[in-house]
Amino acid sequence: MSIVLLAKSLGLSISTVSRALNGYEDVSAATRERVVLRAKAIGYRPNPSARRLGAGKTLAIGVILPAAGSTGQAVDSMYSSLLGGVVTEIEPAGYHLLASMQAKHDAARETALFENFIRGGWVDGLLIVRTRVHDARLELARAAKMPFVAYGRTESDQPYAWVDTDxxxxxxxxxxxxxxxxxxxxxxxxxxxxxxxxxxxxxxxxxxxxxxxxxxxxxxxxxxxxxxxxxxxxxxxxxxxxxxxxxxxxxxxxxxxxxxxxxxxxxxxxxxxxxxxxxxxxxxxxxxxxxxxxxxHQVFENGRYVGRALLQLLRKEIQPADVHYLEPVVLVPRKSDGPAPQ
Amino acid sequence: MSIVLLAKSLGLSISTVSRALNGYEDVSAATRERVVLRAKAIGYRPNPSARRLGAGKTLAIGVILPAAGSTGQAVDSMYSSLLGGVVTEIEPAGYHLLASMQAKHDAARETALFENFIRGGWVDGLLIVRTRVHDARLELARAAKMPFVAYGRTESDQPYAWVDTDxxxxxxxxxxxxxxxxxxxxxxxxxxxxxxxxxxxxxxxxxxxxxxxxxxxxxxxxxxxxxxxxxxxxxxxxxxxxxxxxxxxxxxxxxxxxxxxxxxxxxxxxxxxxxxxxxxxxxxxxxxxxxxxxxxHQVFENGRYVGRALLQLLRKEIQPADVHYLEPVVLVPRKSDGPAPQ
DNA sequence: TTGCTTGACAAAAACGTTTTTGTCTAGCCC
DNA sequence: GGGCTAGACAAAAACGTTTTTGTCAAGCAA
The missing domain is CATH 3.40.50.2300 (Response regulator)
Structure with missing residues (x-):
């Protein structure tokens, strides 16, 4: 009932308060400022659950972590840095990262999990990592009209957003x-x-x-x-x-x-x-x-790129085909190689 | 409008359908079965956002990943396995993991982020990792009456749930x-x-x-x-x-x-x-x-333990003081040590 | 018969927002 | 003065569930 109280304390209607807080044009600058100030003063925070339901957005990006190796008992450590980069970018925009995990190396179960993720209305967008040569996940995401960025390319006849290393x-x-x-x-x-x-x-x-x-x-x-x-x-x-x-x-x-x-x-x-x-x-x-x-290999930076791309896709500022980032790769010469023996 | 359609197709009221699906006792076994069957048949999935709002639960567990080192450009890779373990346990119970990240080693900013997480109504429970000797996060979580499990102990005069390595x-x-x-x-x-x-x-x-x-x-x-x-x-x-x-x-x-x-x-x-x-x-x-x-050090297994503890805390099946798990530690002797030189 | 309980379901309120639609006033043009 | 427009706000619907409260019939005891 929070926005109700805020509105009451200002002598305004709920809708005006909501619109003021969300930066709509049909609220006068003076009113907007008054609302924002009071909101801050009484520590008002919009309830995310209500927001999601009202706006039809989840404010979340989904990712399914692939298990490392065949035992399925660990997650490839590379991903923590990738996710760190993603979160760094999406967090300021109010988005969060919803992480799921694929228990085992099992494409069928993975697909089911993935579909639940998409269809279940848990997230607004997806990060698809560790792409396969033929990756069913892309088709699923596309069919559900769910924006996504693939970390790694795949074979597809449709354009899609990807970030990859060269x-x-x-x-x-x-x-x-x-x-x-x-x-x-x-x-x-x-x-x-x-x-x-x-x-x-x-x-x-x-x-x-x-x-x-x-x-x-x-x-x-x-x-x-x-x-x-x-x-x-x-x-x-x-x-x-x-x-x-x-x-x-x-x-x-x-x-x-x-x-x-x-x-x-x-x-x-x-x-x-x-x-x-x-x-x-x-x-x-x-x-x-x-x-x-x-x-x-700059995993954290790639994650940031992915995060930015996702935000822009969600805002429809760009098209999937606009997201084609190939990370340049640099060789770091050290001492584990040398001239071929005779 | 999904549950409405489901109810209509069954000739039942929305409330009965909801209660049937959630396993309440005041629905006859026959009706329940009929509802469950039909739900499966038409592929009904309750909308998470509506569910959250209705039930006042977010169905999410929050975690703030600490940046590794002082550069803040990476996440300690240990955590991917810990999170993997947590997700493995909470996923089947319908919970998801909401990950945030602490951009830099900055206790003040971390506290703000943390408070937003708690107060903002994003999650039902928390995983607090990499505890400090004096950790403000525990007090914040407790003050907000938010269930949590700490991964690592801390100095506190109140009982709290922890999982730690010895x-x-x-x-x-x-x-x-x-x-x-x-x-x-x-x-x-x-x-x-x-x-x-x-x-x-x-x-x-x-x-x-x-x-x-x-x-x-x-x-x-x-x-x-x-x-x-x-x-x-x-x-x-x-x-x-x-x-x-x-x-x-x-x-x-x-x-x-x-x-x-x-x-x-x-x-x-x-x-x-x-x-x-x-x-x-x-x-x-x-x-x-x-x-x-x-x-x-069995990080993945510890994560599973944390996940289970969180679920039980959320269901109020146990008290925080009941969660005190000290992972036994085993020394793995190899070749990097030997008798002291003369 | 009356009153009470129980079982099974339904109606309606509640959750806290966003979005759509509506209202009212002031200003302007002809 | 009438009609139109724009600006600023308000009312109400919508979002899709869960939860609370209500209803109604059947069963049972006194």
Whole structure:
């Protein structure tokens, strides 16, 4: 009954107070000021639930966090920074972030959860993270006319809003660097292949090889979870081949650390006998031994971009097709790679 | 108008339909079943906004994510797993997680944000993370009669619900292990001292020393951000002292990795010349070189515990004083520590 | 029979806003 | 002076539920 009291204390009608507070033009400047002042004075805060019902808006952006790895017991830590960036932008506009989580790596359950999210009227907009090559979520969101921004691209014949890292360029750069160092047997330790980022990375890797007339060997492009364990396992399986790779490009720093462990177990010196490049420029990468050559990835900033884009989409200031932000990628050279051994 | 249509299609009143769906006793079993069936058939989903307004509940749990480090540009990655655990539990009960973020390390702004969260009617309950020794947030939540669970203890004369790790025991175990290995000059590389966990860890360290009649030296207990950079810096400042420490107990694995880097730069062999113990059992700790001796910390599981406690508090099935869960801590011995050098 | 209780449902109020539509006055033009 | 417009505010409807209160018949005891 709060706005009622406020209106009463001002001798105005509820509607005038509401319109004054929401900045409508049909309230005189003097009245508006009086209302705003009094509202502040008595500490009036519009009830969000009532507001939502009245305006038909939820003032919330939804996101479904993907579980990391196959155990489903953790969330990829990258997302906390992404969400931090999003919240930083949407919070001042009065929006909040409604987080759900996908318990397991299960596309069907994920779709159901997603549909509930959309259809249930929980949110005004969506953040779709970790896109797949073919991603049913985009179609669902579109069908429900729910504004969204995808973090990562996907295959779609319709325009849609996306923010992505230039994965292809990143892996082209990394692979080219290794080629320039004289490596010819370069393996790719990639993430799960259903995710678009893995496809882009693979493409970058393949193109770098192709530009030197080298034929990429599919058995040297492996996929696994984005964990140290998977990196370790995949690297090991590559090292026992003859001839073995002399260099590894990894989908994340975590995988790179796993690969490094495997190389070390095989008695190889990192940066001399074998080269490893990671991705993400995690805070650790500068402090490990040897410091990891990796690719810089500004997750927090990307989150901010996503947040701004979502707000503009909600206000219909822009169209989905206007949101195509490809984060430039920078290689951070350190000591985990070096000239190819003879 | 959805429930209206559903009611109409059944020839029942809105109230009966509502009560049937919400499991009230004054609806006959037959009618209830008929309603539930039809609701499912026509895909009826109660509008959350209306529900919130009608019931005076928001069906949301609020959390304010603390920024990591002093830059405020990232969120501590630990929290994504904690939130994952919380969501896993509250989701099936129809609750969602509303996330906000604290842009900078600024207690005043944090309090304002927090108050808005509580007073604004955004949430039914709160998750208060990274508690301080004196934490204004608890008083605010209590004053607003908002149920909450604190992740981490604090100094308070009132009972409150908390879930915490046994930080004291963890650091007692770690320090004792080093003492057993013959170390006498053990330094503590701790987190920011305003946080309660840092106090508990310090206490564990001090008590372990005291139990061997060793007098803890305050200049050997340093505080810093929970980052590799801080761990590196603090460790360096300790290594130039004479006599220098032969062992380091660190507040997080990240700090430990930083400390290890500093030791290596000083030409020390980890596990031989110097011992380092971390905390958190991060996925990396098993794969680094040498594998890191650390303490196991089940963040996801703790999140689940928090989620369950929150639900029970909201349903008033338990009192805040009933929620006192101290996660047992286990030391995971690996290779980053060893006998004290002569 | 009367009165009371109980079971099953319905009517209506309440939740606190926003939005739509309405009213009234003053000013202006012809 | 009549009609029109614009400005400023008010009344009332709408949003879609939940909750409170009401109704009515059947059953039962005295």
């Amino acid at each position: 994965n292809e360029k990143a892996f082209r750069l990394a692979t080219t660097r290794l080629l320039d160092l004289g490596h010819r047997r370069i393996a790719l330790i990639n993430g799960p292949e259903e995710y678009s980022f893995a496809q882009f990375r693979r493409r970058g890797y393949v193109r770098a090889l192709a530009s030197r007339k080298l034929k990429p060997d599919p058995t040297w492009m492996l996929h696994g979870d984005l964990t140290e364990g998977a990196g370790h396992e995949l690297c090991r399986s590559l090292l026992i081949r003859r001839p073995a790779p002399t260099a590894f490009v990894c989908a994340t720093d975590s995988m790179a650390f796993g690969a490094i462990a495997a190389c070390r177990e095989a008695g190889l010196s990192i940066g001399r006998d074998v080269s490893v490049i990671g991705y993400g420029n995690s805070s650790l990468s500068a402090f490990c031994d040897p410091p990891l050559t990796t690719m810089e | 930080n004291e025991k963890a650091f007692r175990l770690a320090t004792t292990r080093l003492l057993d290995l013959g170390h006498r000059r053990i330094a503590l590389i701790n987190g920011p001292e305003e946080y309660s966990f840092a106090q508990f860890r310090r206490r564990g360290y001090v008590r372990a020393l005291a139990s061997r009649k060793l007098k803890p030296d305050p200049t050997w207990m340093l505080h810093g951000d929970l980052t590799e950079g801080a761990g590196h810096e603090l460790c360096r400042s300790l290594l130039i002292r004479r006599p220098a420490p032969t062992a380091f107990v660190c507040a997080t694995d990240s700090m430990a990795f930083g400390a290890i880097a500093a030791c290596r730069e000083a030409g020390l062999s980890i596990g031989r010349d110097v011992s380092v113990i971390g905390y958190g059992n991060s996925s990396l700790s098993a794969f680094c070189d040498p594998p890191l001796t650390t303490m196991e």
